Amino acid sequence: PRGGLERELERLDGAPYGRYKGLVGTWELGPGRTVRIVRAQADPFAPPGRVALRLDGEAAGFEPELWATPVRRRALAGYLVRSAAREVRGERAYQLDAGGQEVLDRGSCTVGADGSVTLRFGVSLPGPRRRIDGHQAWRLLGPGAARIADRALVARAHEAALVREFVETVEDSAALRAELPQRGLVGFVADGALLPRRSGADDRPARGAGVVPFRSPQELRVTVRLPNAGEVSGMGVPEGVTLIVGGGFHGKSTLLRALESGVWDHVPGDGRERVAARADTVKLRAEDGRRVERVDLHAFVDHLPGGADTTDFSTDNASGSTSQAASLCEAVEAGARVLLIDEDTAATNLMIRDARMQALVAKEREPLTPLVDSVRSLHRDHGVSTVLVMGGSGDYLDVADRVIMMDAYRPADVTARAREVAAVPTGRRAEAESFPGVVHRRPDPASLDATARGRTRIRSRGTDQLVFGEHEVDLRSVEQVVDGPQVTGIGLAMELLVRRGHLDGRRTLAEALDLLDAELAGPEGVAALLSVHDEDLAVPRRFEVAAAVNRLRALRVFR
Ligand code: ADP
Ligand code: MG
Structure with missing residues (x-):
């Protein structure tokens, strides 16, 4: 690293803005600390310059066990970037991506295998009248960066418990997800979890007396041992075909969305810290208008009026049902082994075709084969499980391994009752024997x-x-x-x-x-x-x- 950033900026004070470019490189900022100018702004109105502030392991000073594994390093970085974001809140010169409720590997902060910490952010380099303001730039890149480091990126005794909680929460969540396959589960929702969100635009947990904590039905209750929290009980969603039923507004979609988000780890206090779905879980929905490129859709779509070959199907403008069928085949092609579908966003004609409609419209005149006829084979022959929200049609009762009923936000296992109901024939005939698999492209x-x-x-x-x-x-x-x-x-x-x-x-x-x-x-x-x-x-x-x-x-x- 070079020394003397302050002197260099003093020298550049008043120079044309473009000469900020000459600062690109790594500068010494103190013992074990550097600031790297990754990219300078071309002009004052261009996107901000990019800066990386780095503390070596000693300068950061975190206990080695906090960065002992990749998961712990991701979690520690997730904690630090949120502290740093609080530190620079309201300062428009800094742009820092803190992330939301999920704890992802992010560019904005990483912890190295040597305990070093790197914070990457944008800095708007000051340039009144397109001239370099060297003093202000130094304040941002020197003392300002040092303040962020001191207040947010080094180990501090009074925060030790919070850091540990964050790291252990994320580690437990990752362990829970990894545990699911060997338990024959596709998902898990811990007792006490808080699933509803504040609003469609605000992913933080809903608050207030009306929020009903999750409680697992006894039939589906399982206990898992997590590395930090120990024994945790909750609802295990088994492999196979699982149906979530219940009246409108009783919490079906909220449960499915929690599973959707369960492929990620969540921050402490989120309410979904111990909700997990297998890593190969994909949410599907209808998406009319999308393009489809050479997908074999014939399991779901065949004998189109125009005579198009649906084993090798392309379109620039898919219908709701073909788009959802394509998304399903593409997800399985990419390796998905758990599919999540909500009636609210699914194409009805791809999901169901009941006995009366079968009687009225002959199969020869209906290109679509509904998912209800291949969902069992998807699991039996291809190892792909499905979790389906379906409150509006009973046809899936015939094919579900498990039926969970949401009743005032409380799940109940109604599988036995569903079997009784399904024992009364509807006269519906299956339209397919099996799902043929996907064609790899x-x-x-x-x-x-x-x-x-x-x-x-x-x-x-x-x-x-x-x-x-x-x-x-x-x-x-x-x-x-x-x-x-x-x-x-x-x-x-x-x-x-x-x-x-x-x-x-x-x-x-x-x-x-x-x-x-x-x-x-x-x-x-x-x-x-x-x-x-x-x-x-x-x-x-x-x-x-x-x-x-x-x-x-x-x-x-x-x-
Ligand atoms: P459904 O899909 O069964 O129609 P939703 O999942 O959309 O129902 O939920 C309906 C409303 O109830 C939503 O506003 C949601 O935020 C709220 N809700 C869901 N689960 C809970 C809960 N456990 N406690 C309180 N409110 C909840
Ligand atoms: Mg719903």
Whole structure:
């Protein structure tokens, strides 16, 4: 590292703004501390410059056990970045991505295997009248950065208990998720968990006397041993086909959303700290208008009026049912082994076709084969479990292994009663024997092009959209995406798939995603993504990367 940042800024005071660029590099900030100017702003109105503040293990001073494993390092970083965000709150010169209720591997803060701490953030470099303000810039990069380090990035005795709680909460959550497969479970909701959120736009826990803590039904109650919390009881959602029924407004969707979010770890106090879903869980929904590229949909869609081949189906404008069928096949192709579907956002005609409609409209005139006829085979023949919210139709009672009824936010196991009800025949005939499996596709890497006007352009517009080169990828229906920085992470991961040669036109998407996973596992994944471009990012799952690839309108695949 170079010394003398203060002197250098004094020298540059009053110089043309563009000369901030000369500061790019690593500067000494004190014992064991450096500040790296990663990127300077081109002009005062451009996006802020990027800075990395680093403390070596000794300077940070955390006990080694707090950073002993990758999960603990992610958790410690998650704690520190939130403290740092509190520290700079209200200061517009600093832009720091603290994250929300989920604790992800993020670019904004990482803890190294040597206990070092790096905080990456944006700094608006001061430039009145397009001249360098050296004194103000030094205040931000020198004393300001030192203050953030002192108040937020070093071990402090009075915070030790909070840090430990944060790290142990995340570690327990990750252990709980890892435990599910060997217990034959797809999900777990601990007794006492608080599932409802404050609002559709506010992911913090709902408050007040009306919030009903979760209580597991006795039939589904299991006990897990967590590394820090010890024995915890709750509802285990078993593999197979699980149906969540109950009256409107009784908490069905809230339970399903908690499972959706259960693929991530949550901050202490979230209410979902001990709600987990298997890592290979994917939420599906209808999404009319999306593009579909060469997916084998014939299990769900066949004999279209136009005669299109649905074993190799493409469209620029999918219907609700075809979009959901495509999303299902794509999720399984990417490796999903648990599917979550809510009637509120599903295409009814893909979900059900009851006896009366079968009587009225002959099968020959109905291209759709509803999921009710392949959901059992999905599990039996392909190991793919389904958790389904369905309050409006009883046809799934015939095919469900378990039926959970939500009643005033309390779950009850009504499987036995559902069997009795299902014993009375409806006259409905099954329309398919089995689910035939998915066809693996080989994406053409040339169709994943992130360049725009000669440069790599990867950017997020909140959770709604990924800007990838000249393309805009609509992610509004990819519901497990956490936040904008994760959308950026998805784009960077797509670029990595191409740059590393994981996608080479011969490998299937699933094979390329295996290679990507190996690269993105643990906090080192952050470094891999930052190597494409230094930006606020969170590491995505393979399923969201696949979802974005599949929604890229330029995508071409070989089969
Ligand atoms: P459903 O899907 O059965 O129609 P929702 O899950 O949408 O019901 O829940 C209806 C309302 O009840 C929502 O406003 C939700 O926030 C609230 N809610 C859900 N679970 C609880 C709970 N455990 N305690 C208090 N309110 C809840
Ligand atoms: Mg609902």
